[in-house]
Amino acid sequence: MRRFHHNDPSFETDFAAFVEERRDTPEEVDAIVRDVLSAVRAEGLEALLRFAREFDRVELDEDSIRVSAEEIAAGAAACSQEVRDAIAFAAGRIRSYHERQRPADLRFTDEAGVELGWRWTPLEAVGIYVPGGRAAYPSTVLMNAVPAAVAGVERIAMVTPPGRLQPAVLAAAQAAGVTEIWRVGGAQAVAALAYGAGPIRPVDKVVGPGNAFVTAAKRRVYGVVGIDALAGPSEIVVVADGANNPDWIAADLLSQAEHDPAAQSILITDDEAFAARVEAAVETQLSALATGEDAAASWRDHGAVVIAPLEESPRLVNLIAPEHVEFAVEAPERLSDRVRHAGAIFLGRHTPEAIGDYVAGSNHVLPTSRAARFSSGLSLYDFLKRTSIVKCDEAAFAALAPSTIALAEAEGLPAHARSAAIRLEQS
Amino acid sequence: MRRFHHNDPSFETDFAAFVEERRDTPEEVDAIVRDVLSAVRAEGLEALLRFAREFDRVELDEDSIRVSAEEIAAGAAACSQEVRDAIAFAAGRIRSYHERQRPADLRFTDEAGVELGWRWTPLEAVGIYVPGGRAAYPSTVLMNAVPAAVAGVERIAMVTPPGRLQPAVLAAAQAAGVTEIWRVGGAQAVAALAYGAGPIRPVDKVVGPGNAFVTAAKRRVYGVVGIDALAGPSEIVVVADGANNPDWIAADLLSQAEHDPAAQSILITDDEAFAARVEAAVETQLSALATGEDAAASWRDHGAVVIAPLEESPRLVNLIAPEHVEFAVEAPERLSDRVRHAGAIFLGRHTPEAIGDYVAGSNHVLPTSRAARFSSGLSLYDFLKRTSIVKCDEAAFAALAPSTIALAEAEGLPAHARSAAIRLEQS
Numbered sequence: 001m002r003r004f005h006h007n008d009p010s011f012e013t014d015f016a017a018f019v020e021e022r023r024d025t026p027e028e029v030d031a032i033v034r035d036v037l038s039a040v041r042a043e044g045l046e047a048l049l050r051f052a053r054e055f056d057r058v059e060l061d062e063d064s065i066r067v068s069a070e071e072i073a074a075g076a077a078a079c080s081q082e083v084r085d086a087i088a089f090a091a092g093r094i095r096s097y098h099e100r101q102r103p104a105d106l107r108f109t110d111e112a113g114v115e116l117g118w119r120w121t122p123l124e125a126v127g128i129y130v131p132g133g134r135a136a137y138p139s140t141v142l143m144n145a146v147p148a149a150v151a152g153v154e155r156i157a158m159v160t161p162p163g164r165l166q167p168a169v170l171a172a173a174q175a176a177g178v179t180e181i182w183r184v185g186g187a188q189a190v191a192a193l194a195y196g197a198g199p200i201r202p203v204d205k206v207v208g209p210g211n212a213f214v215t216a217a218k219r220r221v222y223g224v225v226g227i228d229a230l231a232g233p234s235e236i237v238v239v240a241d242g243a244n245n246p247d248w249i250a251a252d253l254l255s256q257a258e259h260d261p262a263a264q265s266i267l268i269t270d271d272e273a274f275a276a277r278v279e280a281a282v283e284t285q286l287s288a289l290a291t292g293e294d295a296a297a298s299w300r301d302h303g304a305v306v307i308a309p310l311e312e313s314p315r316l317v318n319l320i321a322p323e324h325v326e327f328a329v330e331a332p333e334r335l336s337d338r339v340r341h342a343g344a345i346f347l348g349r350h351t352p353e354a355i356g357d358y359v360a361g362s363n364h365v366l367p368t369s370r371a372a373r374f375s376s377g378l379s380l381y382d383f384l385k386r387t388s389i390v391k392c393d394e395a396a397f398a399a400l401a402p403s404t405i406a407l408a409e410a411e412g413l414p415a416h417a418r419s420a421a422i423r424l425e426q427s
Numbered sequence: 428m429r430r431f432h433h434n435d436p437s438f439e440t441d442f443a444a445f446v447e448e449r450r451d452t453p454e455e456v457d458a459i460v461r462d463v464l465s466a467v468r469a470e471g472l473e474a475l476l477r478f479a480r481e482f483d484r485v486e487l488d489e490d491s492i493r494v495s496a497e498e499i500a501a502g503a504a505a506c507s508q509e510v511r512d513a514i515a516f517a518a519g520r521i522r523s524y525h526e527r528q529r530p531a532d533l534r535f536t537d538e539a540g541v542e543l544g545w546r547w548t549p550l551e552a553v554g555i556y557v558p559g560g561r562a563a564y565p566s567t568v569l570m571n572a573v574p575a576a577v578a579g580v581e582r583i584a585m586v587t588p589p590g591r592l593q594p595a596v597l598a599a600a601q602a603a604g605v606t607e608i609w610r611v612g613g614a615q616a617v618a619a620l621a622y623g624a625g626p627i628r629p630v631d632k633v634v635g636p637g638n639a640f641v642t643a644a645k646r647r648v649y650g651v652v653g654i655d656a657l658a659g660p661s662e663i664v665v666v667a668d669g670a671n672n673p674d675w676i677a678a679d680l681l682s683q684a685e686h687d688p689a690a691q692s693i694l695i696t697d698d699e700a701f702a703a704r705v706e707a708a709v710e711t712q713l714s715a716l717a718t719g720e721d722a723a724a725s726w727r728d729h730g731a732v733v734i735a736p737l738e739e740s741p742r743l744v745n746l747i748a749p750e751h752v753e754f755a756v757e758a759p760e761r762l763s764d765r766v767r768h769a770g771a772i773f774l775g776r777h778t779p780e781a782i783g784d785y786v787a788g789s790n791h792v793l794p795t796s797r798a799a800r801f802s803s804g805l806s807l808y809d810f811l812k813r814t815s816i817v818k819c820d821e822a823a824f825a826a827l828a829p830s831t832i833a834l835a836e837a838e839g840l841p842a843h844a845r846s847a848a849i850r851l852e853q854s
Contacts (some may be wrong), residue, residue, distance in 0.1 A: 086830035213557035226801035251846035374653035376813035386803035388789040390776035403513035419678035
């Protein structure tokens with residue numbers, strides 16, 4: 001854990017260097033991923049079955065690679081009523097929030113008489129990667145599949161590594177409107193979704209988090225299909241004054257730290273004594289935490305405490321451009337309104353970030369690694385695309401043609417010019 | 428040029444195979460690009476100057492790498508009045524169209540008492556790649572820079588390979604609100620924008636078309652910065668009945684073909700005799716075209732004529748998912764309303780696609796290579812990002828906490844559960 005003090009003469013340079021630190025995953029995986037993608041593209045299902053045998057030690061065939069409707073129903077039923085209720089509650093809230101993102105079509109006639117506009121349509125088929133093992137989260141399914149379903153995507157294909165399927169994940173798939181589930185993980189799953197493989201038909205976009213292999217595969221298939229952002233380790237900044245309960249703030253910092261040793265938690269406070277109480281509470285809570293090993297590594301290697309006037313916090317947050325930021329202060333908007341770069345903002349002392357991971361309704365798929373400077377969380381927009389529309393009658397065309405011809409000629413594109421000129425000459 | 432006839436028993440399979448044909452650029456460039464990016468990242472300006480010497484045969488230094496305000500003004504002034512007027516006309520129309528895309532912020536309180544919403548903010552700095560030589564187009568500058576300026580981006584940095592700067596390009600940069608221009612091209616330009624190099628400060632997103640090296644570089648820096656879509660060769664589908672002037676339709680097909688030997692032009696018509704007249708007109712026009720060599724190669728290798736009932740055209744267009752589609756028919760909406768996958772639709776006999784390249788107001792940066800299945804043309808959204816907002820008071824928190832705890836526990840994330848539970852226990 002690093003400590004930064006706003007009064008330190010080297011604060012600005014030290015803090016800037018800290019913000020720029022990369023928490024990269026190694027690039028060597030890319031060569032392996034390239035070969036996996038080529039194999040799936042060339043051999044289809046055969047390659048998937050071979051990788052399942054080699055990497056996952058599982059024998060699959062054309063039938064068993066698909067999770068059957070019976071398995072999904074049985075798995076979902078094995079889930080406790082409490083968790084099933086929580087999933088339904090979360091799915092409903094995510095649905096309501098994303099319904100409000102539906103953009104409007106537009107059609108208008110401008111002063112030149114040109115009819116212009118655009119039309120939004122849903123993607124046809126989307127693939128969702130859901131990691132296996134410990135990181136198989138029902139909330140991943142909900143946050144990726146519900147917006148797709150709200151957008152009107154017909155096929156929502158989930159892929160997840162072979163192995164025991166968590167009942168809660170199956171219950172979430174059912175609640176979210178996933179239409180098919182395949183037992184395939186890693187780069188080969190991304191390849192199957194992008195190119196198609198045996199019974200897995202290709203999709204139009206691949207979303208969902210994964211390890212370094214999955215991320216490298218998404219980067220490589222981008223263009224053949226769409227992808228969501230490339231997910232990095234999770235981040236939280238908590239801006240807190242000394243009036244907070246230090247246990248609450250410590251818990252919030254650890255809620256991100258437990259995700260991954262590469263996760264990052266940063267406290268910004270103007271109260272040095274409070275910071276010390278939070279640090280002590282972090283240590284106490286760590287010792288009782290089942291995920292304490294990862295959380296301790298994250299806090300040790302990437303955690304930070306910044307002592308600075310709270311008025312400075314929006315500027316510091318903008319430098320960090322974090323995935324999540326909490327403002328645990330009175331009248332939080334006074335500060336948060338000055339934040340420009342953040343994936344999501346949580347306001348007040350009773351809004352721990354974990355609320356947003358599950359049931360607030362907003363999406364928990366958010367830009368990491370400073371990507372909030374240029375991108376947004378997952379939304380309805382990720383499952384819609386826009387077609388622009390132009391319509392000229394003869395008069396409107398005549399108003400636009402001369403400039404078109406002048407520019408096409410300036411660009412050395414005579415056929416462009418001709419397609420306008422010929423309509424002027426021969427009409 | 429290929430001919431397809433709807434009555435042919437193998438039509439569906441032949442046409443599907445044609446649609447799937449890839450017009451790829453080779454992948455070997457990627458290794459070179461990787462080394463160029465590493466060099467710029469490690470050495471900054473020094474690497475840029477060395478590449479300018481090696482690749483562009485130009486000696487530059489820290490000062491001359493920047494195009495001065497005087498050069499921009501002088502270049503713009505050297506542009507003919509006709510072209511300057513056309514640029515101003517186009518810029519104004521592009522501005523008006525994109526102004527209408529500004530999305531609204533939202534803040535609402537739901538039935539559980541949770542305050543939710545989102546806020547849109549512009550990116551701070553954007554880099555625009557403008558190719559050099561024959562492909563240095565003022566319209567590229569307008570279509571990329573005007574939406575950025577409308578969005579409120581403060582820094583709009585243009586990069587273009589060393590060499591003579593086209594007056595029209597400089598005039599467009601001035602009209603569009605470009606704030607700085609640098610003499611650097613290729614993968615090294617993308618690296619300079621992403622990582623910063625000498626006087627070139629890093630940006631948040633890189634947009635604009637380029638060759639295979641530029642595209643490979645954009646794919647690699649994606650994540651460090653945002654990128655627009657990876658541009659492929661241009662495409663047009665023209666749906667036309669026999670009542671059209673075949674010369675007009677031939678001109679429209681050639682207006683895409685002249686871009687690039689890999690461009691693709693497809694005519695869909697229900698009138699075989701009309702198709703023959705268009706084919707003849709294409710040959711006649713080709714012989715008189717200054718760009719005839721590229722256009723002829725494109726038409727020969729990737730052109731197609733499809734004879735099919737016009738009622739079938741929306742389905743065929745959706746299979747192609749083209750960058751551009753024209754409906755040169757009466758009551759074009761009857762057909763075009765059934766198109767789901769297309770970058771832009773041009774309606775009626777007096778709306779040649781070239782209008783959309785320059786002055787319609789809609790953006791000419793559109794998804795190619797079937798990417799219209801999952802993505803949209805460049806827009807205001809590319810230069811804005813959305814921050815989600817969540818705010819709970821104690822009662823709203825109490826309504827959300829139990830489900831949060833249930834899901835966090837089901838996911839094996841005890842610190843997430845604790846950050847909610849601790850606020851219930853200690854409040």
